[in-house]
Amino acid sequence: MGVISRGFSGRRIGSDVKLPPGQYLTTDFPVLSAGPTPDIALDRWEFTIDDGRAVSGRWDWNSFRDLPAETFTADLHCVTRWSKLGASWKGVSLDIMLAGVKTNAQYALARSYGDYTTNLPLPDLLNGQAWIAFQFNGEDLAPEHGGPARLLVPHLYLWKSAKWVRGITLLPQDRPGFWESLGYHNYGDPWREQRYQGD
Amino acid sequence: MWRVGTVLALHDETASARTITLTVPGWPGHVAGQHVDVRLTAADGYSAVRSYSIASAPNQRRIEITVERLPDGEVSPYLTQQVAVSDRLELRGPIGSWFIWRAQQTEPIQLIAGGSGIVPLMAMVRSRASADSAAPFRLLYSVREPAAALYRDELQALSSRDSSVSLSYAYTRATPPGWTRPPGRIDDALIAETTWPASLEPTCYVCGPTSFVENAAGLLTACGHRPDRIRTERFGPTGGRK
Numbered sequence: 001m002g003v004i005s006r007g008f009s010g011r012r013i014g015s016d017v018k019l020p021p022g023q024y025l026t027t028d029f030p031v032l033s034a035g036p037t038p039d040i041a042l043d044r045w046e047f048t049i050d051d052g053r054a055v056s057g058r059w060d061w062n063s064f065r066d067l068p069a070e071t072f073t074a075d076l077h078c079v080t081r082w083s084k085l086g087a088s089w090k091g092v093s094l095d096i097m098l099a100g101v102k103t104n105a106q107y108a109l110a111r112s113y114g115d116y117t118t119n120l121p122l123p124d125l126l127n128g129q130a131w132i133a134f135q136f137n138g139e140d141l142a143p144e145h146g147g148p149a150r151l152l153v154p155h156l157y158l159w160k161s162a163k164w165v166r167g168i169t170l171l172p173q174d175r176p177g178f179w180e181s182l183g184y185h186n187y188g189d190p191w192r193e194q195r196y197q198g199d
Numbered sequence: 200m201w202r203v204g205t206v207l208a209l210h211d212e213t214a215s216a217r218t219i220t221l222t223v224p225g226w227p228g229h230v231a232g233q234h235v236d237v238r239l240t241a242a243d244g245y246s247a248v249r250s251y252s253i254a255s256a257p258n259q260r261r262i263e264i265t266v267e268r269l270p271d272g273e274v275s276p277y278l279t280q281q282v283a284v285s286d287r288l289e290l291r292g293p294i295g296s297w298f299i300w301r302a303q304q305t306e307p308i309q310l311i312a313g314g315s316g317i318v319p320l321m322a323m324v325r326s327r328a329s330a331d332s333a334a335p336f337r338l339l340y341s342v343r344e345p346a347a348a349l350y351r352d353e354l355q356a357l358s359s360r361d362s363s364v365s366l367s368y369a370y371t372r373a374t375p376p377g378w379t380r381p382p383g384r385i386d387d388a389l390i391a392e393t394t395w396p397a398s399l400e401p402t403c404y405v406c407g408p409t410s411f412v413e414n415a416a417g418l419l420t421a422c423g424h425r426p427d428r429i430r431t432e433r434f435g436p437t438g439g440r441k
Contacts, residue, residue: 004240004241007281008277009241010245012245032433035427196294
């Protein structure tokens with residue numbers, strides 16, 4: 001619609017790299033959380049995969065860390081408009097964690113310590129698109145960034161990458177998570193700028 | 200949907216923070232704690248969008264945002280130094296339905312602000328006043344130094360005419376003359392002295408830079424506040440900084 005802001009030219013940092021629409025480049029790693037950072041002891045940490053009734057996969061910290069992990073780089077896009085490119089992560093691919101799970105479910109709800117939830121189609125967690133990450137830039141993931149472990153689904157806005165994740169519930173029907181129930185987009189593709197409901 | 204607002208007034212709150220009052224035709228109203236996206240567009244079509252908390256109480260016609268100028272910011276220098284009365288700005292919102300206070304809430308409210316994190320909490324204090332709410336409010340406001348405090352006179356006036364609104368300051372770098380607590384960040388003693396005890400089950404709203412919010416929210420949970428009664432919002436250059 002084009003209201004020109006007289007005298008505004010912008011700083012255009014990162015305008016030489018391809019970012020999703022409406023995003024700007026940052027080199028720090030901002031923190032956004034709806035509540036306090038939970039204090040999670042590794043000897044009590046647990047990750048489960050269930051269908052809301054029966055548990056089909058369960059790991060404590062040691063058995064989780066015994067799974068084959070990979071180091072990968074990922075671009076992060078936050079709905080609050082910052083993007084961080086090329087961050088180095090280490091984590092376990094959800095392909096590995098879901099490999100032994102037989103399901104007809106089409107949807108997944110990630111569950112976190114502190115009761116945060118976020119929903120996504122199950123196929124978005126498969127085929128090398130999602131990890132349970134526990135290191136960032138070579139160091140243990142800091143609590144405010146979701147440590148000891150967080151879901152990482154870099155192709156969706158970052159609120160889908162649940163911090164402090166403790167499990168995934170597989171569901172036959174979609175069930176909105178925390179932000180998805182509060183006006184944010186159900187799917188959250190940054191390249192289609194799906195920030196809020198109706199986008 | 201983007202709306203076009205017109206700048207009605209400008210007011211410098213501190214050396215680096217400016218309040219912009221806008222009239223926005225078609226504005227649907229807002230709830231205290233919500234924010235708006237502001238879009239600036241250059242002559243060649245380049246645009247930049249940032250989110251700003253609404254500072255004013257709900258009103259059908261106009262909103263106020265208070266913008267802190269960031270030294271290396273892209274949008275805040277323009278909004279605090281270049282925008283003039285009667286300029287037009289593109290706005291989207293209001294946005295957010297978690298970090299909000301509604302006038303129907305009657306439980307005790309604990310507000311804890313760091314720096315410009317006061318802005319959405321000020322909207323709550325103003326909203327309480329304009330709705331004639333009797334909800335007991337306590338605000339603990341941490342600033343670098345006395346001159347950095349936003350809305351000081353208005354907060355003073357609101358708390359002196361209503362005993363259900365109490366106001367405490369904390370200073371991290373420099374204190375006013377005669378202030379007994381040495382400069383420093385909020386600690387458990389100050390929390391115990393100035394905020395609602397957990398036994399009253401207040402809803403707590405904590406807003407500020409990331410390290411401030413981590414510290415304050417951690418102190419609240421440590422003295423027994425349930426995590427699900429603590430709502431946080433990180434504020435700062437890009438939502439906070441590690």
